[in-house]
Amino acid sequence: MNRRNALGLIGGSIGAAALPWGTTAAWAQAQTLRAGVTGFTVINTLDPAKASLIPENYIMYGIFNALLKFNDKMEVVGDLAESFQAIDATTLEFKLRRGVKFQDGSDFTADDVKFSIERVADEKTASPNRSKVAPISEIKIIDPFTVRIVTKAPYGPLINYLTNTRTGTQIISRKALEAMGPEAFARRPVGTGRYMVKEWKPNEGVELVGFPGAFEGAPKIMSVNCPFIAEESSGMTAILGNQIDLTSTAPFADVPSLEKRSDVKVLKQPGLNTRYIALNNKRAPFDDVHFRRAVSMAFDRDLLVKAVIFGEGVVTPGVLPPAHWAEGKPVASDFLKFNPEKARAEMALGKYKAGQEGVVLIWGSNWWRRIGEIFVGQVNQVLGTKLTLQAMDFNAAFARAKAGDYDAMVMGWLGLVDPDEYIGEMLGSKGFRNIHHYSSAKMDAILDRGRAEVDRAKRFAVYREAEMLAIEEMPVLSCFTSNVHNLTRPNLKGFTQMAYSNFADQFGTITLS
Amino acid sequence: MRELISLLARVAQGAGAILLLALLGAAAVFFAMRAGHGDPALAVLGDMATPETIAAFRLKWQLNDPLLVQFWRWLSGALIGDFGASMVVATGEPIVKLVGSRLPNTLFVGAYALALALVISLIAGTISALRHGKLIDSASTSLAVLGISMPDFWLSYALIYALALGLGIFPSYGFTTPSLSLAGALYSGFLPALAIAAPMAAAFTRILRTALLETLFRDHVRVARSLGHSENFIFLHHVFRNALIPYVTVIGLQVRYLLGGTVVVERIFGVNGVGSLMVDAAFARDYPLVQACALVFLACVLLVNFAVDLICTRLDPRRA
Numbered sequence: 001m002n003r004r005n006a007l008g009l010i011g012g013s014i015g016a017a018a019l020p021w022g023t024t025a026a027w028a029q030a031q032t033l034r035a036g037v038t039g040f041t042v043i044n045t046l047d048p049a050k051a052s053l054i055p056e057n058y059i060m061y062g063i064f065n066a067l068l069k070f071n072d073k074m075e076v077v078g079d080l081a082e083s084f085q086a087i088d089a090t091t092l093e094f095k096l097r098r099g100v101k102f103q104d105g106s107d108f109t110a111d112d113v114k115f116s117i118e119r120v121a122d123e124k125t126a127s128p129n130r131s132k133v134a135p136i137s138e139i140k141i142i143d144p145f146t147v148r149i150v151t152k153a154p155y156g157p158l159i160n161y162l163t164n165t166r167t168g169t170q171i172i173s174r175k176a177l178e179a180m181g182p183e184a185f186a187r188r189p190v191g192t193g194r195y196m197v198k199e200w201k202p203n204e205g206v207e208l209v210g211f212p213g214a215f216e217g218a219p220k221i222m223s224v225n226c227p228f229i230a231e232e233s234s235g236m237t238a239i240l241g242n243q244i245d246l247t248s249t250a251p252f253a254d255v256p257s258l259e260k261r262s263d264v265k266v267l268k269q270p271g272l273n274t275r276y277i278a279l280n281n282k283r284a285p286f287d288d289v290h291f292r293r294a295v296s297m298a299f300d301r302d303l304l305v306k307a308v309i310f311g312e313g314v315v316t317p318g319v320l321p322p323a324h325w326a327e328g329k330p331v332a333s334d335f336l337k338f339n340p341e342k343a344r345a346e347m348a349l350g351k352y353k354a355g356q357e358g359v360v361l362i363w364g365s366n367w368w369r370r371i372g373e374i375f376v377g378q379v380n381q382v383l384g385t386k387l388t389l390q391a392m393d394f395n396a397a398f399a400r401a402k403a404g405d406y407d408a409m410v411m412g413w414l415g416l417v418d419p420d421e422y423i424g425e426m427l428g429s430k431g432f433r434n435i436h437h438y439s440s441a442k443m444d445a446i447l448d449r450g451r452a453e454v455d456r457a458k459r460f461a462v463y464r465e466a467e468m469l470a471i472e473e474m475p476v477l478s479c480f481t482s483n484v485h486n487l488t489r490p491n492l493k494g495f496t497q498m499a500y501s502n503f504a505d506q507f508g509t510i511t512l513s
Numbered sequence: 514m515r516e517l518i519s520l521l522a523r524v525a526q527g528a529g530a531i532l533l534l535a536l537l538g539a540a541a542v543f544f545a546m547r548a549g550h551g552d553p554a555l556a557v558l559g560d561m562a563t564p565e566t567i568a569a570f571r572l573k574w575q576l577n578d579p580l581l582v583q584f585w586r587w588l589s590g591a592l593i594g595d596f597g598a599s600m601v602v603a604t605g606e607p608i609v610k611l612v613g614s615r616l617p618n619t620l621f622v623g624a625y626a627l628a629l630a631l632v633i634s635l636i637a638g639t640i641s642a643l644r645h646g647k648l649i650d651s652a653s654t655s656l657a658v659l660g661i662s663m664p665d666f667w668l669s670y671a672l673i674y675a676l677a678l679g680l681g682i683f684p685s686y687g688f689t690t691p692s693l694s695l696a697g698a699l700y701s702g703f704l705p706a707l708a709i710a711a712p713m714a715a716a717f718t719r720i721l722r723t724a725l726l727e728t729l730f731r732d733h734v735r736v737a738r739s740l741g742h743s744e745n746f747i748f749l750h751h752v753f754r755n756a757l758i759p760y761v762t763v764i765g766l767q768v769r770y771l772l773g774g775t776v777v778v779e780r781i782f783g784v785n786g787v788g789s790l791m792v793d794a795a796f797a798r799d800y801p802l803v804q805a806c807a808l809v810f811l812a813c814v815l816l817v818n819f820a821v822d823l824i825c826t827r828l829d830p831r832r833a
Contacts (some may be wrong), residue, residue, distance in 0.1 A: 041602075041789070044601065045604070052558050052562070126565055126566045126569045128563060201785075202599070202602065202603025202604075202606050202611065203602050203785070227687070227783065229686070230780045230792075234780070234782070237670070237673050237674075237678065237685040238685055241673075241677050241681075241684060241686060243687050392551075393551065395550075395551040396549065396550030397550075399550060399552045400550060432563055
């Protein structure tokens with residue numbers, strides 16, 4: 001035995017004896033799934049009505065079920081509801097599953113459904129998802145396993161807002177919440193999902209334990225450790241070094257090389273997200289539609305996909321991602337194509353000329369900043385403008401954008417499931433994602449129609465119209481959609497990735513061979 | 514007796530100075546944090562924040578009060594050891610508990626790094642000086658230049674790729690807290706400690722080599738040699754002891770590397786320490802938590818510097 005082997009052996013044996021994320025040998029008997037939440041370190045609550053951050057949802061997906069969920073084709077199917085149907089234009093009836101138990105042992109009934117959704121709608125709860133359920137006028141309990149949800153007017157997005165995604169409408173145990181109080185419930189939530197919180201160490205991670213009585217069946221691996229891993233690249237080295245079995249994301253730059261390796265598997269698909277340049281439509285220079293169009297033609301979106309995310313995504317003509325049902329075929333508009341001559345000609349029509357100044361706010365990790373760097377470089381070269389970059393952290397930039405104190409900003413949204421969350425909230429004059437201060441009566445009228453339409457094919461046509469208007473008026477510069485990624489060890493089976501960035505909802509079916 | 518009294522006086526004086534400086538530093542951090550952009554409410558509520566939820570958050574954490582009122586509330590709490598609760602990173606969690614549970618990890622990795630830096634520099638610096646101009650001296654000074662020039666985040670990944678993913682000797686991620694297992698902490702903490710230690714070791718080696726070389730050719734060493742003392746005796750009593758003074762002083766100055774190092778390295782290796790907590794708190798605008806972490810780091814720097822001062826006095830009584 002040479003010295004290197006000896007050292008490795010000594011190191012390995014100490015590690016096996018001592019490390020919490022230690023070697024496979026030590027964990028094999030216990031069968032713990034080590035699922036790293038990468039790129040995030042903060043969760044504040046596991047109460048669906050209160051949660052808003054992506055990592056909170058990652059964990060909650062496994063603790064709760066909603067009335068509905070998406071299947072792997074992104075179709076809405078029953079979850080806690082066995083079936084559902086429209087009684088009339090404003091009433092949906094849900095037949096609930098029987099014999100479902102909450103993790104505290106209590107029975108799941110229609111009363112929990114009414115309580116959970118009304119709690120999100122209640123102003124006192126201050127739920128970030130309140131607007132999603134605000135159009136509901138009444139939740140009627142017909143019998144313990146039949147519920148009717150009535151809206152004030154026909155409300156198209158409702159079906160999507162009742163799924164187990166970033167909606168807040170996951171069903172909680174009324175009994176548990178009332179017994180524990182909301183503060184304690186947020187830390188030790190009680191749902192019907194396959195996992196319960198065993199321990200939550202703030203800023204470090206969450207340990208989950210399987211719920212044997214889950215209606216979907218007891219999980220195959222009962223113990224799950226979810227450490228928060230601040231850096232995505234650390235998540236990658238952790239999985240390569242066999243310290244974890246699964247990650248929630250992967251660094252774009254490393255995906256091509258990771259795909260060539262045999263000791264790690266890369267799961268990927270086009271995600272439900274949108275990455276774009278937010279513009280302040282109320283302030284110079286982006287208050288001029290000609291200038292906005294000119295800038296749109298002055299940068300190359302294909303180049304962004306190649307240089308920023310290493311080909312891990314696709315160019316989007318509008319704000320809706322191609323993975324979404326409401327997105328149609330690519331739009332052949334000149335305003336979206338890189339064309340220096342046309343860009344300069346378009347600028348000449350407007351009130352701003354070469355030499356025009358403006359500040360683009362950038363934030364976040366490298367690839368987010370690179371969007372802004374390439375954008376500003378190209379636009380300045382093509383139009384002779386003097387746009388500059390200002391780097392800050394996301395919260396600071398977002399706060400300025402909300403207050404209207406900015407020119408432009410690199411921006412993105414992730415995990416939204418209804419087109420109204422994208423176009424409606426981003427471009428509707430009252431939309432809460434409308435940091436662009438864009439206000440168009442025409443757009444608002446289209447969006448109102450989309451919201452009032454319940455037929456999916458008809459909604460598709462309406463949002464198409466909205467997208468075309470957005471391309472004409474260019475209130476934002478859509479750039480691309482990136483792929484969602486998970487890294488797994490080669491021996492991990494049973495994780496189905498979803499476009500909206502799912503996580504703990506899949507733990508129950510995972511096996512480690 | 515007189516010596517003891519003067520030592521106690523120095524300690525009391527030092528403690529007073531440390532307290533005063535720490536409070537001044539905390540005030541600086543307090544106002545610097547508030548002067549920056551950003552809103553803790555947005556960090557908690559994320560992209561789904563609505564004006565109502567933001568208003569409720571600000572009311573709950575009394576963020577609408579005048580800045581001086583907020584500062585006084587914080588200061589009067591801090592003076593009696595009550596740092597309040599974390600607003601964002603671990604909502605509602607008492608900060609004393611949060612920082613307290615993480616401090617051992619940071620202190621352990623910091624002390625480990627310092628120990629590694631001392632061992633490396635004592636060996637390398639001494640060999641370099643005694644064999645100056647030889648190949649081993651060139652090698653060690655070149656390494657020292659490399660150590661000073663390498664950014665810690667780069668070195669961290671280089672160490673992970675070489676020693677964890679390449680040779681598989683050390684874990685690539687994760688740290689065992691020393692209270693769970695000391696062996697585990699020494700093993701899993703080796704790479705982070707080495708990454709933090711490298712620039713310090715390099716700086717220490719250079720200063721020790723220079724100091725030793727300077728002393729080696731001083732008159733009192735020549736005299737000692739002419740008196741027939743053995744080389745070992747001369748080195749230990751006349752050379753090394755004199756060279757220790759600049760060496761120890763530099764240790765005090767370089768402790769800041771420990772801090773910068775821990776902040777970055779803790780994140781890369783997943784050490785749940787005060788450094789990574791402070792970074793998260795700063796990004797999240799968790800004001801009371803940043804202030805508490807900064808205070809802890811300030812206290813550490815001041816304490817180490819104070820200890821270095823005391824040691825230097827012992828080594829060189831003229832400085833008393």
